[in-house]
Amino acid sequence: MDNFKWTRKDLLSLYDLEAEEINYILDTAQEFKKVSQRNVKKVPALRGKTVVNFFVEPSTRTRMSFELAEQRLSADIININASSSSLKKGETLIDTARNIEALQADLIVMRHSAPGAQSLIAKNIRCGVLNAGDGAHSHPTQALLDLFTIREKKGSLKGLKVSVIGDILHSRVARSDVWGLIKLGAEVTFAGPATLVPKEFENIGVRVCHNLKDALIDADVVNLLRIQHERQKRGFFPSTNEYAKFFGLNEVSRQYLKPDALIMHPGPINRDVELDSAIADGTQSVILEQVTNGLAVRMAVLFLVAGCVEK
Amino acid sequence: MPAKKEVCNGSEVQAAITRVADAIISEFLSDNPREFAMIGLHRQGVPMAQRIIAELESRTGYRPELALLDISMYRDDIGMRKTLPIIHATTIPFDMNDTAVILVDDVLSSGRTIRAALDAVTDYGRPGLIRLAVLIDRGNREFPIRADYVGMKVDVSDDRKLVVEFNEINGQDGVYEIDWKKYRRGDH
Amino acid sequence: MKSEYILTGGKVVDPFRGIDKIMDIGVKDGKIISPSQIPDADKIDVSGKIVAPGFIDMHVHLRQPGNTAAETIATGTMAAAAGGFTAVVAMPNTSPAADTPGTIEYIKRHTARDGVVKVYPCGCMTKGIAGEEMAGIGSLKSAGVVAVSDDGRCIQRHQLMKHIVQYAKSFELPILDHCEEDGLKDKGVMHEGVWSTLLGMQGIPSASEELMVARDIIMARAIDWKIHLQHISCRESVERVRTARKRGIKITAEVTPHHLSLTDERIKKFDTNFKMNPPLRSEDDRRALLEGLADGTITVIATDHAPHTATAKLVEFDYAPFGIIGLETALPVCLTELYHGKILSISDFVAKFTKGPAEILGFSMNGLADGETADITVIDTEAEFTVDADKLRSKARNTPFKGKTFKGKAAATIVDGKIVFNEL
Numbered sequence: 001m002d003n004f005k006w007t008r009k010d011l012l013s014l015y016d017l018e019a020e021e022i023n024y025i026l027d028t029a030q031e032f033k034k035v036s037q038r039n040v041k042k043v044p045a046l047r048g049k050t051v052v053n054f055f056v057e058p059s060t061r062t063r064m065s066f067e068l069a070e071q072r073l074s075a076d077i078i079n080i081n082a083s084s085s086s087l088k089k090g091e092t093l094i095d096t097a098r099n100i101e102a103l104q105a106d107l108i109v110m111r112h113s114a115p116g117a118q119s120l121i122a123k124n125i126r127c128g129v130l131n132a133g134d135g136a137h138s139h140p141t142q143a144l145l146d147l148f149t150i151r152e153k154k155g156s157l158k159g160l161k162v163s164v165i166g167d168i169l170h171s172r173v174a175r176s177d178v179w180g181l182i183k184l185g186a187e188v189t190f191a192g193p194a195t196l197v198p199k200e201f202e203n204i205g206v207r208v209c210h211n212l213k214d215a216l217i218d219a220d221v222v223n224l225l226r227i228q229h230e231r232q233k234r235g236f237f238p239s240t241n242e243y244a245k246f247f248g249l250n251e252v253s254r255q256y257l258k259p260d261a262l263i264m265h266p267g268p269i270n271r272d273v274e275l276d277s278a279i280a281d282g283t284q285s286v287i288l289e290q291v292t293n294g295l296a297v298r299m300a301v302l303f304l305v306a307g308c309v310e311k
Numbered sequence: 312m313p314a315k316k317e318v319c320n321g322s323e324v325q326a327a328i329t330r331v332a333d334a335i336i337s338e339f340l341s342d343n344p345r346e347f348a349m350i351g352l353h354r355q356g357v358p359m360a361q362r363i364i365a366e367l368e369s370r371t372g373y374r375p376e377l378a379l380l381d382i383s384m385y386r387d388d389i390g391m392r393k394t395l396p397i398i399h400a401t402t403i404p405f406d407m408n409d410t411a412v413i414l415v416d417d418v419l420s421s422g423r424t425i426r427a428a429l430d431a432v433t434d435y436g437r438p439g440l441i442r443l444a445v446l447i448d449r450g451n452r453e454f455p456i457r458a459d460y461v462g463m464k465v466d467v468s469d470d471r472k473l474v475v476e477f478n479e480i481n482g483q484d485g486v487y488e489i490d491w492k493k494y495r496r497g498d499h
Numbered sequence: 500m501k502s503e504y505i506l507t508g509g510k511v512v513d514p515f516r517g518i519d520k521i522m523d524i525g526v527k528d529g530k531i532i533s534p535s536q537i538p539d540a541d542k543i544d545v546s547g548k549i550v551a552p553g554f555i556d557m558h559v560h561l562r563q564p565g566n567t568a569a570e571t572i573a574t575g576t577m578a579a580a581a582g583g584f585t586a587v588v589a590m591p592n593t594s595p596a597a598d599t600p601g602t603i604e605y606i607k608r609h610t611a612r613d614g615v616v617k618v619y620p621c622g623c624m625t626k627g628i629a630g631e632e633m634a635g636i637g638s639l640k641s642a643g644v645v646a647v648s649d650d651g652r653c654i655q656r657h658q659l660m661k662h663i664v665q666y667a668k669s670f671e672l673p674i675l676d677h678c679e680e681d682g683l684k685d686k687g688v689m690h691e692g693v694w695s696t697l698l699g700m701q702g703i704p705s706a707s708e709e710l711m712v713a714r715d716i717i718m719a720r721a722i723d724w725k726i727h728l729q730h731i732s733c734r735e736s737v738e739r740v741r742t743a744r745k746r747g748i749k750i751t752a753e754v755t756p757h758h759l760s761l762t763d764e765r766i767k768k769f770d771t772n773f774k775m776n777p778p779l780r781s782e783d784d785r786r787a788l789l790e791g792l793a794d795g796t797i798t799v800i801a802t803d804h805a806p807h808t809a810t811a812k813l814v815e816f817d818y819a820p821f822g823i824i825g826l827e828t829a830l831p832v833c834l835t836e837l838y839h840g841k842i843l844s845i846s847d848f849v850a851k852f853t854k855g856p857a858e859i860l861g862f863s864m865n866g867l868a869d870g871e872t873a874d875i876t877v878i879d880t881e882a883e884f885t886v887d888a889d890k891l892r893s894k895a896r897n898t899p900f901k902g903k904t905f906k907g908k909a910a911a912t913i914v915d916g917k918i919v920f921n922e923l
């Protein structure tokens with residue numbers, strides 16, 4: 001590890017990263033987590049650097065987490081969101097990004113509804129690009145905070161059985177978690193109704209199942225995804241009540257859980273739909289720790305990407 | 312190929328550590344003994360601090376507490392180096408406030424690392440006193456910083472890098488000079 | 500330009516007459532003539548080359564009128580000539596759409612002025628390609644269209660489609676259909692499969708194409724008229740066409756060079772030059788298309804040349820328009836993949852670009868027989884061809900083959916006896 005070199009100016013997807021790089025980020029995050037536990041919760045690592053939070057799709061949690069991470073690293077911050085940007089006036093995404101770069105920004109933290117939008121920007125500008133979510137494709141810092149939380153609680157990912165349950169089809173969290181989990185040696189199960197869990201994931205070694213019991217019974221970690229009501233209108237499932245009954249983690253289905261299984265959720269939770277309130281707030285839940293760890297992971301990633309000037 | 316050239320051997324390194332220990336004993340543990348703690352800067356400041364502590368303990372019976380400090384987050388050259396350092400664990404087992412602390416590092420050169428270390432230390436509290444102990448002072452200062460306890464002075468030109476090795480990490484003690492550019496390229 | 504000359508020493512491959520041998524071909528006043536009748540004419544040495552009847556690309560978007568920033572009749576036909584095509588069929592989804600004789604007249608007038616190769620206009624099946632009301636198919640025929648199509652879209656109302664097939668049959672106009680069921684396609688941007696699943700992009704299932712292929716086969720059988728399926732892309736379509744043709748149904752199908760050579764995996768870097776409709780599908784689908792070509796299920800290779808400006812393509816993958824250019828890369832890609840890849844003999848290869856389209860379009864031609872129009876494509880099967888985007892004749896640069904090297908290319912293109920492209 002001592003001879004490891006971080007050489008990426010962008011963080012776009014965990015698909016691109018080697019296991020060694022993922023571990024390096026998690027190790028680095030370990031130290032940044034301590035910063036937030038001090039009295040002085042700030043380090044000068046990014047002093048004089050300008051970070052632009054460019055959110056073409058609305059976000060509350062991820063943006064807040066990134067913004068706080070940037071503040072704790074002493075960066076200067078500009079926030080641009082879709083409603084205030086020129087995109088509404090017909091400017092192309094690349095032109096907007098080039099304008100941001102022309103202001104001598106060092107890093108762009110970007111969220112966009114179209115898969116690959118950040119890759120397009122990263123290829124066309126010099127400053128570093130951090131993907132804060134691109135459609136259903138990727139959300140690497142969410143996956144890293146999930147990995148960090150699991151590693152912190154279980155020691156290692158190797159050989160762990162991790163079940164991700166819910167709307168896999170539309171989930172960038174699932175698509176990011178899966179690469180990190182596989183690369184660090186975990187066994188991944190995706191579960192939910194067949195309308196929301198594509199069997200194609202079997203091609204990369206994921207177990208796909210459509211029965212909640214099978215997904216829960218030997219899981220060391222259960223990650224529940226948010227069920228969006230608009231999917232119901234598009235006919236992916238008949239009602240949130242029926243979803244909760246067959247695929248929600250509730251008083252009935254919790255009997256299958258191992259006593260030491262971790263309960264995770266990327267938030268925001270639909271209480272009593274995918275996850276019963278009592279379980280969300282219970283002793284097995286690490287949902288709020290995920291939020292805390294998200295800050296540490298984002299500090300680490302900002303630090304690493306900002307630190308790399310040459311490819 | 313200008314291979315790495317030995318500047319000091321193992322016994323010279325040990326002698327330098329002893330000189331640092333002598334100076335610390337004379338300030339803190341002689342006529343008017345005072346408590347103090349040590350802060351080893353990752354990486355080579357850590358084994359050096361451990362060596363000093365061992366020597367202090369065997370000679371005086373006093374064992375100062377040891378903090379480990381990584382100053383990567385406080386550097387002023389983020390984005391200017393080709394690669395990032397590995398961040399090692401910072402552990403501070405004592406309350407920094409009003410404590411006398413001795414920063415320990417292997418080589419004092421530009422003074423930038425110590426500048427960063429001072430920022431880091433003061434973010435953890437308000438020490439009563441800060442001293443600096445180094446194995447080697449090689450000159451080439453860029454900041455107005457000096458060491459209180461120096462094991463030895465070494466004269467080398469700007470384009471050479473001094474590398475200190477400790478038995479605990481590298482398997483043997485020694486000081487070497489190598490080509491700075493090659494070091495930066497990671498050929499060492 | 501010489502009005503008479505003899506192409507000497509080339510290997511003449513003429514699928515219309517089943518000829519595949521080394522012989523000389525004479526040209527005089529725009530017609531093929533026996534070399535013995537023009538003994539004093541200039542000799543053009545084409546030894547080592549293939550001399551074939553002029554290649555027809557029956558699926559091209561010239562973008563004029565309406566989007567001349569992307570392509571014009573002048574640049575598009577220049578690209579066609581450089582690609583070895585002596586004629587193209589121009590799809591009607593221009594702006595305005597080619598749904599009236601006036602627009603057809605416009606295209607013919609501009610072709611007469613700017614065209615480097617022949618342009619056969621195709622008319623719309625429905626007004627404005629809206630899929631709602633039948634276009635004036637009879638008038639379009641009188642204006643000179645060779646077929647009708649709503650390419651780019653597919654008529655979803657089956658009864659309207661039925662009436663159009665019946666009506667077109669009355670005017671002996673073939674139907675060229677883009678098969679796609681809108682509900683299953685939805686907002687899909689790439690093939691629905693492993694890669695769309697991994698990339699989190701909405702997929703276009705093969706079933707969207709297969710449903711309408713099946714619909715068209717039913718129509719062709721029930722109405723007993725020619726329906727040509729444009730750019731089929733998946734195994735299921737090939738299998739349905741194979742079965743239908745065995746039963747004697749008047750169904751034909753074309754495939755594009757890109758569906759024969761590329762798969763959906765290439766989209767993983769989000770390059771919009773790999774975005775087209777129908778989308779690049781799986782390796783299994785690609786294999787099925789090759790099998791379909793080899794066994795005669797698919798009788799035509801056509802490019803679906805679809806120029807877009809760089810600005811239009813340099814956007815998020817979801818927002819980029821579908822389509823890539825293909826005229827100048829078709830022969831290099833297909834010679835490499837099919838001829839050197841030993842999928843097709845040279846004679847079958849030539850037929851997919853000549854006899855195949857001519858039969859569907861009802862062209863009465865007899866290859867390079869004496870007295871025929873001197874539309875000739877000369878091919879160098881061995882020359883290396885590297886795709887240099889800056890040297891393309893097309894106005895557009897949206898090719899997925901940028902920088903790639905292929906084996907084989909057009910060496911000369913002759914239209915009405917005139918050498919319009921010459922790299923001999």
